[in-house]
Amino acid sequence: MTDSAASFDIDVRQGVLKLAPRGDWRARFLGGLDDPLRDFADDSVGRDLVIDMAAVERLDTVGAMMLQRTMHSCTSRTSTSEFLNASEAQAALLKQVESHLDPCHVEPLHGNIVVVLIDRLGRGVADAYFASLEVMSFIGLTLSTAWRVLFNPKKMRWTSTVYHMEEAGLNAMPIVGLMSFLIGAVVAFMGAKILRMFNADIFTVELVGISVLREFGVLLSAILIAGRSGSAFTAQIGSMKIREEIDAMRVLGLDPMEVLVLPRVIALVIMLPILALVASVLGVIGGGLVAAMAMDISPALFVSRFQETIVINHFWAGLIKAPFFAFVIAIIGCFQGMEVEGSAESLGQRTTLSVVQALFLVILIDAFFAMFYLEIDF
Amino acid sequence: MTDAGGDGKHVIEVEGLKTQFGDFVVHEDLDLNVERGEILGVVGGSGTGKSVLMRAIIGLKRPSAGAVRIFGEDYYQASDKDREAIEERWGVLFQGGALFSSLTVAQNVMAPLKEHLNLPEELVRDIAALKISMSGLPEEAGAKYPSELSGGMKKRAGLARALALDPEIVFLDEPTAGLDPIGAAKFDELIVNLKESLGLTVFMVTHDLDTLHATCDRVAVLAEKRVMACGPLEEVRKTDHPWIQEYFSGPRGRAALAHKASEGMS
Ligand SMILES: Nc1ncnc2c1ncn2[C@@H]1O[C@H](COP(=O)(O)OP(=O)(O)OP(=O)(O)O)[C@@H](O)[C@H]1O
Numbered sequence: 001m002t003d004s005a006a007s008f009d010i011d012v013r014q015g016v017l018k019l020a021p022r023g024d025w026r027a028r029f030l031g032g033l034d035d036p037l038r039d040f041a042d043d044s045v046g047r048d049l050v051i052d053m054a055a056v057e058r059l060d061t062v063g064a065m066m067l068q069r070t071m072h073s074c075t076s077r078t079s080t081s082e083f084l085n086a087s088e089a090q091a092a093l094l095k096q097v098e099s100h101l102d103p104c105h106v107e108p109l110h111g112n113i114v115v116v117l118i119d120r121l122g123r124g125v126a127d128a129y130f131a132s133l134e135v136m137s138f139i140g141l142t143l144s145t146a147w148r149v150l151f152n153p154k155k156m157r158w159t160s161t162v163y164h165m166e167e168a169g170l171n172a173m174p175i176v177g178l179m180s181f182l183i184g185a186v187v188a189f190m191g192a193k194i195l196r197m198f199n200a201d202i203f204t205v206e207l208v209g210i211s212v213l214r215e216f217g218v219l220l221s222a223i224l225i226a227g228r229s230g231s232a233f234t235a236q237i238g239s240m241k242i243r244e245e246i247d248a249m250r251v252l253g254l255d256p257m258e259v260l261v262l263p264r265v266i267a268l269v270i271m272l273p274i275l276a277l278v279a280s281v282l283g284v285i286g287g288g289l290v291a292a293m294a295m296d297i298s299p300a301l302f303v304s305r306f307q308e309t310i311v312i313n314h315f316w317a318g319l320i321k322a323p324f325f326a327f328v329i330a331i332i333g334c335f336q337g338m339e340v341e342g343s344a345e346s347l348g349q350r351t352t353l354s355v356v357q358a359l360f361l362v363i364l365i366d367a368f369f370a371m372f373y374l375e376i377d378f
Numbered sequence: 379m380t381d382a383g384g385d386g387k388h389v390i391e392v393e394g395l396k397t398q399f400g401d402f403v404v405h406e407d408l409d410l411n412v413e414r415g416e417i418l419g420v421v422g423g424s425g426t427g428k429s430v431l432m433r434a435i436i437g438l439k440r441p442s443a444g445a446v447r448i449f450g451e452d453y454y455q456a457s458d459k460d461r462e463a464i465e466e467r468w469g470v471l472f473q474g475g476a477l478f479s480s481l482t483v484a485q486n487v488m489a490p491l492k493e494h495l496n497l498p499e500e501l502v503r504d505i506a507a508l509k510i511s512m513s514g515l516p517e518e519a520g521a522k523y524p525s526e527l528s529g530g531m532k533k534r535a536g537l538a539r540a541l542a543l544d545p546e547i548v549f550l551d552e553p554t555a556g557l558d559p560i561g562a563a564k565f566d567e568l569i570v571n572l573k574e575s576l577g578l579t580v581f582m583v584t585h586d587l588d589t590l591h592a593t594c595d596r597v598a599v600l601a602e603k604r605v606m607a608c609g610p611l612e613e614v615r616k617t618d619h620p621w622i623q624e625y626f627s628g629p630r631g632r633a634a635l636a637h638k639a640s641e642g643m644s
């Protein structure tokens with residue numbers, strides 16, 4: 001298939017321009033003719049033009065459009081311009097496209113690039129402000145829904161809640177446990193190496209115990225759940241939003257907060273502490289195992305030292321944070337899902353945003369807790 | 379428009395087709411031919427497998443038995459290159475429109491043009507504008523995203539995309555569902571027009587009796603997993619099958635017929 005399948009000739013007879021297209025005038029062969037034809041049209045504005053179709057073997061809408069376009073931009077309407085020798089089908093096609101020659105916009109209008117950039121910056125700041133307000137109001141809405149459901153327990157969606165507990169909690173247990181186990185081991189290794197220099201091997205127990213119980217167990221679980229379930233919540237709710245399922249729920253008198261959001265929030269708030277507990281236990285076991293293998297701290301010694309030095313406060317200090325993390329992750333996941341609009345692209349953006357924001361907030365809250373504990377000496 | 383491939387008369391041949399989802403058989407031993415340059419209407423009750431038949435023909439639902447030949451070639455056996463050649467020669471309008479949600483309408487129409495043809499950008503834009511206008515959409519619809527369109531406009535935008543490459547066959551799944559009656563009538567007119575000026579072959583799933591009367595050269599009725607009747611409307615109407623009788627002789631069927639008759643007289 002060559003580009004030369006289509007061509008055109010021009011000649012002038014008694015002051016009338018004559019354009020004679022020839023060959024196969026279908027879209028695929030016309031790429032090279034677009035510019036020449038436009039130039040020709042620009043040069044001959046206002047002149048009389050006849051187009052002789054005799055040598056055109058095939059024509060499709062694109063060919064017809066290009067010829068009609070040329071015809072229209074050349075001629076003043078009242079002239080003798082016309083198509084000659086067009087077969088019946090060609091004439092029909094030419095007529096068909098004639099009334100559809102106006103260009104249309106491909107994208108929504110963009111203005112000046114500087115203006116657009118400033119505009120975007122402004123919008124970004126304003127959006128961040130309004131989004132934070134909206135998250136607040138979403139939290140309020142969730143809490144008031146929870147309050148209402150509390151007094152009308154029949155409205156509680158148990159099936160859905162239990163499903164999400166399994167999906168987001170139970171199914172995440174192996175990976176959370178494994179990660180925590182490995183982190184516990186890594187911490188113990190670090191401790192072993194550095195503490196040995198001071199001949200203080202035994203403090204590895206404290207190192208592992210305190211860091212895993214207070215921070216790593218719960219933080220790791222939260223990070224994993226944010227990546228695993230927060231994003232899933234956004235995607236689930238977002239795709240329902242795109243297909244108007246949320247709107248359908250509303251008009252059927254089902255409250256999406258009750259049906260979709262509350263079960264997810266409750267499921268995570270219940271499951272994350274359990275996950276954090278499992279993570280803490282496995283983290284300590286991982287540390288203990290390394291202590292036994294790489295150092296001379298036998299399991300029995302590890303356990304007795306652990307009991308002596310690690311007060312229960314460390315455990316509670318970690319676990320108390322879990323429901324807060326869970327709440328934030330679930331709220332952000334659902335909120336971003338509800339914010340999805342129209343396109344698949346928006347769904348992707350919101351899912352990313354949901355994970356990033358949830359992680360950010362989890363770390364932020366963790367920092368607040370650390371300061372708080374420091375102040376109250378917990 | 380006779381290109382290489384296809385033995386002239388039949389552009390689509392379906393032979394002994396069987397499709398199933400798990401154990402659930404949708405079609406069994408189904409035969410259907412579509413002739414070059416005709417508009418074939420496919421009717422049948424909801425859930426009889428019209429959409430699935432269309433998907434089987436356009437290569438989206440592999441049949442568990444039987445053969446589907448398009449331009450004389452078995453799509454499921456063809457090489458990648460042949461497949462691409464076939465894909466350039468058909469256009470599809472899905473039941474739900476299936477527009478790319480992250481592209482504007484114009485970009486949707488431009489997508490197949492850019493993929494298959496090597497044309498200058500300016501021309502591609504002009505072509506998109508032409509197809510959008512031909513499908514009966516207003517000019518400003520080009521820059522809109524699918525989520526900003528009404529249901530009927532989505533249909534039209536889907537049609538514009540289906541027609542982007544000037545295909546030889548277009549598959550339309552319920553093109554007039556959700557259009558206002560005037561819009562639907564215009565749509566019918568457009569299809570007939572295109573068929574006549576472009577030599578288009580049309581495979582159209584429809585529930586719309588007026589469309590059937592206004593456009594279709596032949597009608598195929600899907601029931602009991604097979605094509606129960608296939609032929610010109612007049613013949614099919616006479617078939618002795620309870621569903622067919624009810625379909626064409628029910629109040630809507632008679633209304634459409636009366637309308638057609640009154641049009642014929644004036
Ligand atoms: N992906 C799928 N998985 C399982 N079954 C399916 C699937 N798609 C369709 N079916 C079944 O195949 C049958 C035919 O479906 P199809 O969509 O072709 O119906 P239709 O004739 O187009 O109906 P309508 O007129 O309502 O569009 C239905 O019974 C449907 O349940």
Ligand SMILES: [Mg+2]
Nearest residue numbers: 428429473551
């Ligand atoms: Mg269908």
